[in-house]
Amino acid sequence: MSKVMENPRSAYGETLVELGKKYPNLVVLDADLSKSTKTIMFAKRYPDRFFEMGIAEANMISTAAGLASCGKISFASTFAVFATGRVYDQIRMDIAYSNANVKIFATHGGISVGKDGASHQMIEDIALMRVLPNMVVFAPSDATQTRRIVERMATKYGPMYARVGRASAPLIYKKDDLKDIKIGKGITTKDGDDISIIACGTMVDYALDTRKLLSKEGIKARVIDMHTIKPIDKKLVLKCAKETNAMLTAEEHSVIGGLGSAVSEILAEKGCSCKFRRMGIQDMFCESGEPKDLFAKYGLSAYHIAKTAKELLK
Amino acid sequence: MLSTGWGITLKLHNDELIKKLNLTAVKIRRHIIEMLYKAKSGHPGGSLSAVDAIVTLYFYHMRHNAKKPDDLDRDRFILSKGHAAPTLYAVLAECGYFDVKELKRLREINCMLQGHPVCQHIPGIEASTGSLGHGLSFANGVALAGKLDKKEYNVYVMLGDGETDEGQIWEAAAAASHYKLNNLTGLLDRNFLQIDGNTEDVLRLESVRERWSSFGWNVIEIDGHDIQQIIDALHEADERENQPTMIILITVKGKGVSFMENNVDFHGVPPNELEYKLAIRELDTLQRKLEGI
Numbered sequence: 001m002s003k004v005m006e007n008p009r010s011a012y013g014e015t016l017v018e019l020g021k022k023y024p025n026l027v028v029l030d031a032d033l034s035k036s037t038k039t040i041m042f043a044k045r046y047p048d049r050f051f052e053m054g055i056a057e058a059n060m061i062s063t064a065a066g067l068a069s070c071g072k073i074s075f076a077s078t079f080a081v082f083a084t085g086r087v088y089d090q091i092r093m094d095i096a097y098s099n100a101n102v103k104i105f106a107t108h109g110g111i112s113v114g115k116d117g118a119s120h121q122m123i124e125d126i127a128l129m130r131v132l133p134n135m136v137v138f139a140p141s142d143a144t145q146t147r148r149i150v151e152r153m154a155t156k157y158g159p160m161y162a163r164v165g166r167a168s169a170p171l172i173y174k175k176d177d178l179k180d181i182k183i184g185k186g187i188t189t190k191d192g193d194d195i196s197i198i199a200c201g202t203m204v205d206y207a208l209d210t211r212k213l214l215s216k217e218g219i220k221a222r223v224i225d226m227h228t229i230k231p232i233d234k235k236l237v238l239k240c241a242k243e244t245n246a247m248l249t250a251e252e253h254s255v256i257g258g259l260g261s262a263v264s265e266i267l268a269e270k271g272c273s274c275k276f277r278r279m280g281i282q283d284m285f286c287e288s289g290e291p292k293d294l295f296a297k298y299g300l301s302a303y304h305i306a307k308t309a310k311e312l313l314k
Numbered sequence: 315m316l317s318t319g320w321g322i323t324l325k326l327h328n329d330e331l332i333k334k335l336n337l338t339a340v341k342i343r344r345h346i347i348e349m350l351y352k353a354k355s356g357h358p359g360g361s362l363s364a365v366d367a368i369v370t371l372y373f374y375h376m377r378h379n380a381k382k383p384d385d386l387d388r389d390r391f392i393l394s395k396g397h398a399a400p401t402l403y404a405v406l407a408e409c410g411y412f413d414v415k416e417l418k419r420l421r422e423i424n425c426m427l428q429g430h431p432v433c434q435h436i437p438g439i440e441a442s443t444g445s446l447g448h449g450l451s452f453a454n455g456v457a458l459a460g461k462l463d464k465k466e467y468n469v470y471v472m473l474g475d476g477e478t479d480e481g482q483i484w485e486a487a488a489a490a491s492h493y494k495l496n497n498l499t500g501l502l503d504r505n506f507l508q509i510d511g512n513t514e515d516v517l518r519l520e521s522v523r524e525r526w527s528s529f530g531w532n533v534i535e536i537d538g539h540d541i542q543q544i545i546d547a548l549h550e551a552d553e554r555e556n557q558p559t560m561i562i563l564i565t566v567k568g569k570g571v572s573f574m575e576n577n578v579d580f581h582g583v584p585p586n587e588l589e590y591k592l593a594i595r596e597l598d599t600l601q602r603k604l605e606g607i
Contacts, residue, residue, distance in 0.1 A: 027462070051458060051493075059451040059485035066455020069433070069440060070463070071386075074455075089445050090482070094452060098433050098442040 003170035003205075009107050011143035012164065013038025015150040016075065020046045023154060029064050029076045031057045036166075037077040037107045061087045061104075065094035068101040073154055076102060080109035080122035080163045088128060095159045096132040102160075103153045104129075109139070109163035110252030111281065111298065112202055117288040122163075123281045127257025129161040130230045136183060137230040138162035139251070139259075141204035144173035145227055148181045156183065163201070165252065167291060170205045172225070186233040192220035195309050196240035196247045200226045200259045203250040203279075206295070209302035210250075214309055221309065232262045241267055246275040246312045250305055255280040275312045279305055328542075331374070333604060335541045338408070339369045340601045343570045345404035345417055347593045350584040353421040356429070357397040359580045360474060363505040363538070363565040364398045370544040371470055372405045380410035383437045389467050390456050392441045394449020395474035395503060396430040397582070402439070403427055411438035447480025449473065450500065454490050457498040457558075468552055472501045476508030479517045484529070490558040491530030499551040500531075500560040503538065505567035507578045526560040538563025571596055 020026050020042055029051045034040040043050035051067075053060035057078055064074035077083070083106035084091070095102045111121045129137045136158060140146040146164055153160045172189065181187075189204065190211055199207040204225045211221040222244055224236065241247060247267075249260040260278030267276060279300060286298055295301045326334065342365050350356040368391070372378070376389040393402045400420065407414045412426070419425040426436055430444025441452045453471035460467050477483065490498055502522065510516050519525075527533045532554050536543040544563070551559035567581070568574030571593040574585075585593055 027459075048462065053489060054485075054492075056482075056485035056489065058447075058482040059454070059489055062448045062451030062482070062486070063455040063458065063489065066441070066452040066457075067459045068455070069452070070456055070459035072459055072462075090448060090451075093442055093445045094448055 005168040006143035006171050007168040008140060008143045008146040008164035009036070009038045009166070011146040012105055012107070012150055013041035015147045016042040017045050019151065019154045020049065023073060025071055026073045026075065026154060027051065027067050029053055029060050029074065031055055031060045031078040031082065033078050036079070037105070039075070039077050057082045057087045058090050061090035062094045064102045065098060065100045072101070074102045075105055077105045077107065079120060080106035080125045081120055084122065084125040084128045084161070092132060096134045099134050100159060101157050104161045105150065105153070106161070106163040108166045110165050110202060111286045111294045112165040112167050112252060112291040114166070114291045114294065115288045118285040121286055123252070123254045124257065125163055126229055126251070126253050126259065127261070130257065130262065134159050135230065136160040136228065138228055139201035140164055140227050141201055141225050142169050142172040144171060144175055144177055145181070145225070148178045149227060152181065152183055165202050169202055172204060172208070181227070184228045184231040184233055186236045187225040187227065188222065188236070189225045190221070190223040192222040193244055194220045194246065195313060196222045196224060196244040197250055197305065197309070198224040198226050198237065198240065198247065198259065198263055199250040200229060202252050203300065206300065206302050206305060207250050210305040210309065213302055213306040217310070219309065219313065226259060229259050229262055232266070234266050237263050237266045238270060238272070241272040241274045244274070246309070248277050248279055248305065248309055248312065250279040250300070252300065253280050254283060256283055277308050277312055279308060332541050335369055335373055336604050337601065338373050339365050340570070340597055340604065341408065342369055342401060342404045344594065344597045346400045347571065347585060347590060347597070349400045349404065349417050349420045351590040352418055354584055355421060356400055356584055357582050358574055358584060359507065359567040359577070360395060360503065360505065361398045361401045362569045362571065362574065363567045364395070364401050364472060364503050365569065366539045366541060367472065367501050367503070367544055367563055368401050368405050370541055370548065372409055374545060375548045376470070377467070380438070383411060387465060387467055390440050390453070390469045392443070392449045392453045392456070392469070392471040393431055394443055394453070394471055395446065395477050396443030398472070399429065399431050402431060406438040409438070412436070446474070446477040447482040450483055450486035450490070453498055454486055454493070454495060457490070457495040458493060460497050461495070467497070469498045470501060471498070472503060474508070475502060475504045475506065475513050475519060475522070476516070478502070478519060487526065487529040487531065494556045495558045496554050496556055498558040499548065500558065502560055502562045503565055504562050505565040507567045507576070507581065509578070509581050511578055522562055530557055532557050532559040533562065534559060535562040535564065538565035539569055570600065
């Protein structure tokens with residue numbers, strides 16, 4: 001059965017338009033990428049509340065904070081690489097330290113950016129945002145979850161960061177699902193008791209494919225969709241560690257500082273002895289290429305995850 | 315005492331007003347010296363050069379109310395050069411935003427007054443600053459919100475001259491004129507010194523006036539220690555249509571304490587005991603002179 005695809009970026013743009021109607025104090029800023037981030041949908045509907053900042057991301061972030069200080073819910077968008085690393089100091093001072101109601105929604109995260117190459121493949125953003133006090137960090141797995149997360153971002157006060165990829169992604173949830181999604185509460189997408197695969201963002205779908213591969217060999221994998229990386233669902237991680245004995249994390253991000261790190265911190269501090277591996281980019285820059293080829297070369301395909309799972313369970 | 319309420323509530327004869335503001339500036343300078351001496355750290359030079367403009371804003375020009383620091387209609391002041399925090403803290407305390415006694419605990423553990431301004435923790439502080447180059451962008455956001463909400467408030471932001479080495483300042487300068495933010499006024503503390511030396515030797519800034527006007531700003535250049543000139547410039551800036559104004563305040567780093575004036579060694583070094591006593595004595599003398607005693 002072929003998968004139904006939808007682009008999380010479009011889901012973001014559509015949700016912004018809906019929220020714009022509901023919240024007259026919601027404003028959106030972009031840095032000359034509104035066609036790509038899909039904030040253009042909001043810009044067309046609410047031109048007065050959309051601020052085109054040009055190719056000047058630092059100014060965009062601090063301006064978003066200034067708007068927030070006057071009671072606005074500020075959404076600022078650009079590619080993940082420019083939305084975090086390039087403006088780290090602005091986010092640190094004006095958003096995190098100031099506990100400002102600014103929501104950074106980044107697109108084009110991870111290596112699935114593809115042909116643009118390593119300059120545009122942001123694999124450090126989750127680490128950078130996770131380390132900031134006050135910052136909440138999301139990596140939604142599909143268009144549906146993106147909608148729900150963006151809604152939560154608008155309604156709950158405080159600094160937040162979310163990243164999605166460039167490409168269309170298979171729908172994991174139906175359009176009206178996840179009404180009760182909670183910040184910091186992971187979703188057990190599929191159950192199993194041999195191994196837990198804790199994934200975020202695009203990797204949740206890969207984890208589901210992995211599960212199918214493993215089931216052919218009699219291995220039952222549990223798939224956790226950890227949409228919130230900070231605050232992370234500690235209870236769920238510990239539950240999985242207890243119930244499945246082996247655990248993998250999968251993220252389209254460096255294995256340093258992201259989901260894998262967050263999970264391993266929990267396991268280490270609790271003295272959990274479960275077998276554990278972090279799947280992600282292994283402390284290197286990648287290259288230009290088709291996303292599927294990149295996932296294969298850099299060890300993120302379902303085949304690779306399944307292989308690692310089997311090794312772990314030996 | 316001069317009103318810190320809405321607008322100019324005191325109908326003083328002009329000379330009397332200027333005198334009061336100058337005396338207030340001396341009081342603030344004394345606070346700064348005492349705070350930095352007590353804290354044994356901080357930035358005297360850039361704090362002292364900024365005093366007269368900030369005093370004029372808070373004690374004369376801006377519509378604000380210390381009892382309602384979150385009033386939606388207040389004029390806003392953002393200290394982009396956050397290392398001049400002692401000046402702003404002293405002014406806010408004297409306006410009644412918090413107890414003047416707090417000033418003596420600047421930079422101490424468990425104290426509200428952090429080394430650099432932080433919003434949401436200190437009444438009256440609009441933006442967390444201290445990493446240079448952010449404040450103008452933040453002020454743009456506040457000014458945009460004012461336009462969006464059809465508010466009458468004005469936004470004032472003080473920049474250091476050395477601070478304008480930062481690229482973000484020029485991103486913000488372009489955006490402010492692009493969005494025609496006539497409700498925004500910048501005050502550039504042009505004291506010609508930064509930590510490593512003269513601004514023209516560190517990274518040439520001149521011609522400052524042409525830079526800002528080429529970015530689409532209305533530019534006014536004044537003596538940044540002449541209260542009357544500051545008052546006039548602020549009024550002119552508020553009346554501007556369609557563009558933001560940059561008031562270039564030609565100032566003296568360390569202004570008010572002879573041995574700190576134009577002395578880069580006092581950029582980030584507090585006075586020792588002897589220097590402290592000398593500085594206070596000089597300020598006392600200045601006060602008596604202003605009072606005509």
